[in-house]
Amino acid sequence: MTSAGSGLTLLQTCALSLLVFTGASQFALVGALAAGGGPFTAAAGAFFLGVRNAFYGLRLSQLLALPRAVRPFAAQWVIDETAAVSLAQPTRRGARLGFVVTGLSLYVLWNLTTLFGALGAEAIGDTDAWGLDAAGPAVFLALLAPMLRTGTERAVAGLAVLLGLGLLPVLPAGVPVLVAALAAPAVLWARGRRSATHQDGPREEER
Amino acid sequence: MNIWIAIGVTVLGCYAVKLAGLLVPAGVLERPLVRRLAALLPVALLAALTAQQAFADGRSLVLDARAAGLAAAAVALMLRAPFLLVIAAAVAVTAGVRALGG
Numbered sequence: 001m002t003s004a005g006s007g008l009t010l011l012q013t014c015a016l017s018l019l020v021f022t023g024a025s026q027f028a029l030v031g032a033l034a035a036g037g038g039p040f041t042a043a044a045g046a047f048f049l050g051v052r053n054a055f056y057g058l059r060l061s062q063l064l065a066l067p068r069a070v071r072p073f074a075a076q077w078v079i080d081e082t083a084a085v086s087l088a089q090p091t092r093r094g095a096r097l098g099f100v101v102t103g104l105s106l107y108v109l110w111n112l113t114t115l116f117g118a119l120g121a122e123a124i125g126d127t128d129a130w131g132l133d134a135a136g137p138a139v140f141l142a143l144l145a146p147m148l149r150t151g152t153e154r155a156v157a158g159l160a161v162l163l164g165l166g167l168l169p170v171l172p173a174g175v176p177v178l179v180a181a182l183a184a185p186a187v188l189w190a191r192g193r194r195s196a197t198h199q200d201g202p203r204e205e206e207r
Numbered sequence: 208m209n210i211w212i213a214i215g216v217t218v219l220g221c222y223a224v225k226l227a228g229l230l231v232p233a234g235v236l237e238r239p240l241v242r243r244l245a246a247l248l249p250v251a252l253l254a255a256l257t258a259q260q261a262f263a264d265g266r267s268l269v270l271d272a273r274a275a276g277l278a279a280a281a282v283a284l285m286l287r288a289p290f291l292l293v294i295a296a297a298v299a300v301t302a303g304v305r306a307l308g309g
Contacts, residue, residue: 135294159251
């Protein structure tokens, strides 16, 4: 829908959706092109938004233990939603199932939505009026909540929220989330220092 | 033509970073520090994304009905409500607040 308004053809819109399959990057690319940005500037912004998928891949590869030959195919589905659902599963079987089900259903839905949107199908009215824009953050919160087991995770999440929101107005789209990822090494480093100075003290992380 | 170049570059770049994460050798991941870090990175990313989707409009920060919806989701989570109920609570409260306050 958005891209149809910024001069992309139906074929271009669908190709973008099928091949990139990272919502934030698609919107960024389309937005930058619509604003008159050059192809490489626009692609760079979209690329930054996609970099976080590498971090998900890092975690998913040990969790899913995929055969080497499958990885190039699985890679296309490494996105926020599949990572969140897979990481929330207690077992490897569950994680694999979650990854495939989430990946497949999102891939199909996302591309159908794109097609219908680009075809100019009537929108279902104002989706915001139905509160549907709150579903995204609620899904992420529900997936994040079980991960916040110890103080370390909570500290990382809190710091990441501060960084993500605080830097949003001052840095280009996609970069604040990447900076927020630094909350993870920062908290680990701070914990490491603290436990180094209190060698005999109880270590909360080892629970 | 420019648009196709932009699409091509984005497709390759986005796919490459997705694959890169999966291809890191397992040996590297067995080091405890890397394991801890790989486990914590999604926490940081999800937390930042949640906050941005709830409180951002483009590049400016806003406090609107979505915040009430997110709060409702948080309450539902604390009450150990099932996943779909959590989402439904967020959607319903957001729509309700919008209908009342515009």
